[in-house]
Amino acid sequence: MNVHLVIQLARFGDVIQTKRLIRGLLADPGNQVHLAVDAGLVELSEMIYPDVVVHGLPVHDPRSEPATLIRACAEIFSAWKAADVARVYNLNHSGFNHVLAGLFAPEQVVGYQWNQGQALRGSWPETVFRLSAHRSANPLNLMDYWGFFLGQTQGLAQGLTQGVVLDPALVNPPATPKGGGLGVVLAGRHARRTLPVPILARVIQAAAARIEGKILLLGTAAEREAARALRPLLPAAIQGRLKDLTGRTGWTGLRDVVQGLDLLLTPDTGTMHLAAHLGAPVTAFFLSSAWAFETGPYGEGHQVWQSVEPCAPCLEAAPCPRSAVCAQAFADKAVLARLARSAHSVQSAQSAGPERSNHPDPPESLCLLRTGLDDFGLEFHPLAGELPDQEARAARRELLRSHRLRIGPRRIRLEQTAAEALYHEPDWMIDTP
Structure with missing residues (x-):
């Protein structure tokens, strides 16, 4: 059994938008998934992901006493140690996320890492982060962003099964009126x-x-x-x-x-x-x-x-x-x-x-x-x-699509500006985690 930990400490909608990643991990029957969320979202998370082990941390509750937070965290950390977590998906760029990711060896962590006192972004988050410089041309949905964390294999231990990048059609059912008003x-x-x-x-x-x-x-x-x-x-x-x-x-x-x-x-x-x-x-x-x-x-x-x-x-x-x-x-x-x-x-x-x-x-x-x-x-x-920015957005999406799916682009010519926006010269020189 390969144990994977997903750290998702954002809010209601973000927990649901983690679905493509979590369902992709669960697609491999040899995987067990643990999910760390804010304590107020445990019931929701268990409802959305009944096959996942959910851990609640009092992150967003301003009434949480430091001693209560420390005790809750200590119990959860002990559970993770006992589970022998092999792979960690750290989805948010926040101080608390970095502290949790820092409990694990950097090579175990996909996404946002904490390595020897430095907050680091993996190659996929770094690429996507550049889209924020011009948001109206950003083509990437958050569900797909996190879903493609499964495409990162660097540091994957021998024999460790990661799961599959889930087919988008298997994430949510088509919209259909239900009759309830x-x-x-x-x-x-x-x-x-x-x-x-x-x-x-x-x-x-x-x-x-x-x-x-x-x-x-x-x-x-x-x-x-x-x-x-x-x-x-x-x-x-x-x-x-x-x-x-x-x-x-x-x-x-x-x-x-x-x-x-x-x-x-x-x-x-x-x-x-x-x-x-x-x-x-x-x-x-x-x-x-x-x-x-x-x-x-x-x-x-x-x-x-x-x-x-x-x-x-x-x-x-x-x-x-x-x-x-x-x-x-x-x-x-x-x-x-x-x-x-x-x-x-x-x-x-x-x-x-x-x-x-x-x-x-x-x-x-x-x-x-x-x-x-x-x-x-x-x-x-x-x-x-x-x-x-329709043309710029379409070009960026096609470039991301061709690289993440490792297939040829549907458009023969892609805008040079799209490539320059998403990829910088050091990306081709240094293999970042």
């Missing part, structure tokens, strides 16, 4: 990624025209005020369909609700990734710092309304000098008209392509995308609007 996630983790309540009310009213049944409001207890503010902005007929579940569902309850939906309306959230995991259709609204190509819903048949303002995607930690103007376009009549279409006409428009749509074009600051899959991973097909 409309779900609405009221807010993202950051306020700038969240549609203002008056705009969200118009979006719900449009989508409710083609989705029958209950309209389920989802979120934590912090979103209850938004749910109360939303109700009077909706027509009486739609108010009668509302069911406020904010703060009323644990992880299991949230799964039970989401897996039965006809459609989930959401910003870039963990609940969006849960819906994609379960095959529930998603229509997502990406604004501010959210970029669909990086963290969009994974699988066939989801839709994303992506803000393409000149400043998008922005850095949410920095103040917005434009008063979050990117949110206003989501209330445009063309957007609402598309949301109100029947399911049949949505499928017809997807087949026909944007040029044959009978609906008005969205504002220039928005682009409508549909998710799809190829042999590399998640890709997006524009249904309406114009994407910035």
Whole structure:
């Protein structure tokens, strides 16, 4: 039995976006997988990965006493030692991650390493890190990024089976309406990624025209005020369909609700990734710092309304000098008209392509995308609007695809700028771990 440890200390959505890596490891019956997560995500992780040994660390709980943290860590470290971990996949560039990775020999660690007091990135993370210099041309989904950690074989001990880079089609089921009505996630983790309540009310009213049944409001207890503010902005007929579940569902309850939906309306959230995991259709609204190509819903048949303002995607930690103007376009009549279409006409428009749509074009600051899959991973097909940096993004994706899959590129000529952005001269001179 080969024991593999995945260190994923980020949040809700990131745990689910680790799925391609974890399922790839589990594809080899000779592997056992351990997963280190924040203590608050243990129940979720065990629900998503029932075949994985989950360890919870009190990383994000500000109430954790140092002594409690030390005791919890000591118990987990003892369990890892007893398990005789052979390979470690360290997925995040954070101090806590580096400390955990430092418990193991550097040659055991894939991803972000700690070696003799230095924080190091492996060759694949280093290559991908360079994409952040020009995010609007970044073509790589986080699920695929972590999934291709399995492609790194340097330091792999003799006889150690790593697992396989999982076929993208085996990660999540295709989006299929389930018959349980409309779900609405009221807010993202950051306020700038969240549609203002008056705009969200118009979006719900449009989508409710083609989705029958209950309209389920989802979120934590912090979103209850938004749910109360939303109700009077909706027509009486739609108010009668509302069911406020904010703060009323644990992880299991949230799964039970989401897996039965006809459609989930959401910003870039963990609940969006849960819906994609379960095959529930998603229509997502990406604004501010959210970029669909990086963290969009994974699988066939989801839709994303992506803000393409000149400043998008922005850095949410920095103040917005434009008063979050990117949110206003989501209330445009063309957007609402598309949301109100029947399911049949949505499928017809997807087949026909944007040029044959009978609906008005969205504002220039928005682009409508549909998710799809190829042999590399998640890709997006524009249904309406114009994407910035499309050629540069396509060239970078094809270059990554050809190198990670070790096959010839589908495009005979690739942009030189794409190669220069992803690979530097020392990459060809020094074989970094």
